[in-house]
Amino acid sequence: MSGFERPFVEIDDVSMRYGGAEGTLALRHTSMRIAKGEFVAVVGPSGCGKSTLMRLVTGLWPCSAGSVIVAGKEVAGPLSIAGMAFQAPTMLPWRTILQNVMLPLEVVEPHRRRLRGERSMYEEKARKLLALVGLAGFEDKTPHQLSGGMQQRASLCRALIHDPQLLMLDEPFGALDVFTREELWEQLAEVCRILKPTVILVTHDLKEAVFLADRVLIMSARPGRIIAERKVPFERPRNLDITYTQPFQELVHELREHISAARRGEEVPASPAQEAPHAA
Numbered sequence: 001m002s003g004f005e006r007p008f009v010e011i012d013d014v015s016m017r018y019g020g021a022e023g024t025l026a027l028r029h030t031s032m033r034i035a036k037g038e039f040v041a042v043v044g045p046s047g048c049g050k051s052t053l054m055r056l057v058t059g060l061w062p063c064s065a066g067s068v069i070v071a072g073k074e075v076a077g078p079l080s081i082a083g084m085a086f087q088a089p090t091m092l093p094w095r096t097i098l099q100n101v102m103l104p105l106e107v108v109e110p111h112r113r114r115l116r117g118e119r120s121m122y123e124e125k126a127r128k129l130l131a132l133v134g135l136a137g138f139e140d141k142t143p144h145q146l147s148g149g150m151q152q153r154a155s156l157c158r159a160l161i162h163d164p165q166l167l168m169l170d171e172p173f174g175a176l177d178v179f180t181r182e183e184l185w186e187q188l189a190e191v192c193r194i195l196k197p198t199v200i201l202v203t204h205d206l207k208e209a210v211f212l213a214d215r216v217l218i219m220s221a222r223p224g225r226i227i228a229e230r231k232v233p234f235e236r237p238r239n240l241d242i243t244y245t246q247p248f249q250e251l252v253h254e255l256r257e258h259i260s261a262a263r264r265g266e267e268v269p270a271s272p273a274q275e276a277p278h279a280a
């Protein structure tokens, strides 16, 4: 690669206060850079502003100060190039799984315009995505006929149906049992290998962060800001066996120390090997 490539996500000195001047300061002077195609996990103490950060990047809330630039453009409203999945899959109960997955196509241009004429092509795409996460044969079921894990898989497909350049995942596997969660990590890793989106994942699960991400960003207690970052040195995509290795577990342990310190309002001093090339 030659020359300087502009980061895909640029968050500069962002602050966010809910509820006016006397309200809750959720983020204070937060900055970060995320490269195109990079998978970044954001971890931090509960209530430190992780979901707030996601809302600002996707344009669901405006920031109180600072700027958020995605794909070279300042974010000024809901971002159509983003796909989102949250802890609760929020499927529409009266629609089939296939219809739920296709929902963003009814909203996001240029798909909205093309949907009527090219419905069978889009349906085929939704079926392929569902097959990729092990849901072939469940297209015509309604959400209540699926388990929580299956609904979460479908919600991942819904987040991906419009080829988002940016995939925003806020605790998407938080409500699932550990086996389902690990299975979904592998499926998400496979989806990312094929589709190569830029991903921001908010999680409380440090193992999940290390298994999936290229880089883990650690936030301070509220008002949140990035206090440390750690590059994950294992090649992607990874096999679950890696989670049992010593280097993997050491990295998880190191992140845990960062979070514990952040909860106490302290910071773990960075070692020279932990340079922070992207976080400002």
Ligand SMILES: Nc1ncnc2c1ncn2[C@@H]1O[C@H](COP(=O)(O)OP(=O)(O)OP(=O)(O)O)[C@@H](O)[C@H]1O
Pocket: 018, 019, 024, 025, 026, 044, 045, 046, 047, 048, 049, 050, 051, 052, 053, 222
């Ligand atoms: N809509 C809102 N109005 C007022 N305050 C809010 C709102 N949303 C979040 N907050 C406050 O902002 C702070 C950050 O919340 P946020 O949900 O971003 O944290 P979080 O790191 O995602 O939390 P958790 O890890 O528990 O999910 C919290 O103190 C929260 O109470």
